[in-house]
Structures are given as structure tokens and as C-alpha cells.
Amino acid sequence: MALTNRQRVFVEEYLTCWNASEASRRAGYKGKSNVVSARLLANVSIQELVRQRLSEKAMSSDEVLTRLAEHARGDMGDFIDIESMSFRLNLQKAKELGLTRLIKKVKDRVVMTSNKDGEETETHVLEIELYDAKSALDTLAKYHGLIIDRSDVTSGGEKLSIPDERYDRAVSTFADVIRESLSGAVQQPQSPVDAPEQPAMDSPTEQGG
Numbered sequence: 001m002a003l004t005n006r007q008r009v010f011v012e013e014y015l016t017c018w019n020a021s022e023a024s025r026r027a028g029y030k031g032k033s034n035v036v037s038a039r040l041l042a043n044v045s046i047q048e049l050v051r052q053r054l055s056e057k058a059m060s061s062d063e064v065l066t067r068l069a070e071h072a073r074g075d076m077g078d079f080i081d082i083e084s085m086s087f088r089l090n091l092q093k094a095k096e097l098g099l100t101r102l103i104k105k106v107k108d109r110v111v112m113t114s115n116k117d118g119e120e121t122e123t124h125v126l127e128i129e130l131y132d133a134k135s136a137l138d139t140l141a142k143y144h145g146l147i148i149d150r151s152d153v154t155s156g157g158e159k160l161s162i163p164d165e166r167y168d169r170a171v172s173t174f175a176d177v178i179r180e181s182l183s184g185a186v187q188q189p190q191s192p193v194d195a196p197e198q199p200a201m202d203s204p205t206e207q208g209g
Contacts, residue, residue: 002045003045003046006028007027007040007043008049009027009028010024010026010046011023011049011053012053013027015050015054015057020038020040021037023037024036024037024040065143067101068139068140070099070101071102071131072133074099074102074130074131074133076130078093078097078099079091079094079099079103089127102130102131103129103130104130104131105128105129106126106127106128108125108127109124109125109126110123110124111125
């Protein structure tokens with residue numbers, strides 16, 4: 001069944017706020033929003049459109065890896081103009097290069113300066129922060145098997161500090177095993193060649209001969 005324009009608006013609003021009641025109000029539906037939204041979500045055609053739009057919005061695995069690679073290769077030089085011994089932030093340059101998606105945060109900082117006459121001047125300094133390149137590299141390295149997470153099963157995943165009771169106890173137990181092994185090796189010769197020579201025993205004299 002074909003959806004009405006209002007139902008399509010509801011779907012788009014729902015995918016924006018993830019609140020069915022709010023989405024129904026934004027789409028212009030009247031009445032109790034919880035009742036209306038429940039009826040809309042029960043509509044099979046609306047459910048199908050929601051799944052379709054989610055599929056369109058979702059990133060493929062290749063796209064995720066590509067975006068991580070872009071973060072890992074992020075270079076602040078693509079966002080600034082270097083002139084002589086100074087530099088100037090140039091977001092237009094980054095936009096033309098299609099790299100503004102690498103920006104994590106933009107901050108407008110106000111700097112107050114005074115001249116020799118005591119007059120203050122307000123200067124706005126724009127600052128940007130890129131996504132962490134090292135974090136992206138670590139994620140990619142784990143994906144490619146270059147970094148393997150290893151868990152310490154003897155300590156429940158906790159880092160062992162030195163000295164540590166568990167560490168001392170493990171070393172002591174290991175040392176006891178070594179001592180017992182060496183002691184057994186001394187007491188029990190491994191071959192007849194190594195066995196100490198036994199004194200000869202005189203045979204008892206036969207009687208009645």
C-alpha cells in the first residue's frame with residue numbers, strides 16, 4: 001500500500017529523533033500522540049520504509065574502514081596557510097579539499113589585548129581539533145591483525161604490579177616444582193650407565209655338598 005506524504009514525513013522525523021510520539025506531532029498528526037504513533041509504527045508499509053531508510057543511512061564496512069583511514073591520514077597542514085613564520089587557519093581550503101569531515105571540534109576563542117593607551121581590543125581566534133589519528137591507526141591495526149589483544153588469565157585481566165602477592169605466589173610455586181624435579185632427577189638415575197656400582201654379594205654356601 002502506498003504511503004501518504006504525511007506518513008513519509010513521519011518516517012523521516014522518526015529517523016531523526018527516534019521518538020515516535022514526537023515524530024507524529026512533527027508530521028502534523030492530531031490526537032493522543034502515543035496512540036497515533038503506535039498505530040503508525042504498526043503499519044507494515046511504514047515498517048518497510050523505515051528498514052529501507054536505515055539501510056540507506058547505514059555505513060558499509062568498506063565505508064567505515066575508508067573513514068578510519070581518512071582520520072588516520074589527517075594532516076593539519078590541509079587546514080592552514082603557512083606564511084613566513086606564522087600560519088592562518090583556512091577552513092575554505094579544507095572545504096575545497098573535502099576534508100571538513102575530519103574536524104572533531106571547532107572553538108571560537110576570544111583574546112583581549114591592550115595598547116599603550118590602555119584601549120582594549122577584542123580578537124576572535126578560531127581553533128579546530130581533528131579526530132585522533134592514533135586512535136584510528138590502532139583500530140585499523142587491530143582490524144588487520146597487526147595488534148592482538150591478549151588477556152592475562154591469571155589475574156582476571158588486571159595488570160600485575162611488582163611486587164604483587166599473586167606474582168610472588170606464582171614464582172614461589174614454580175620454584176618449588178623446579179626443586180622437586182631436580183631432586184627427583186638426582187635420586188633416580190635416568191639410565192643404568194649413570195647408576196652407582198653396587199658391591200658384589202657372596203652367594204650362600206650350599207650345605208650337604
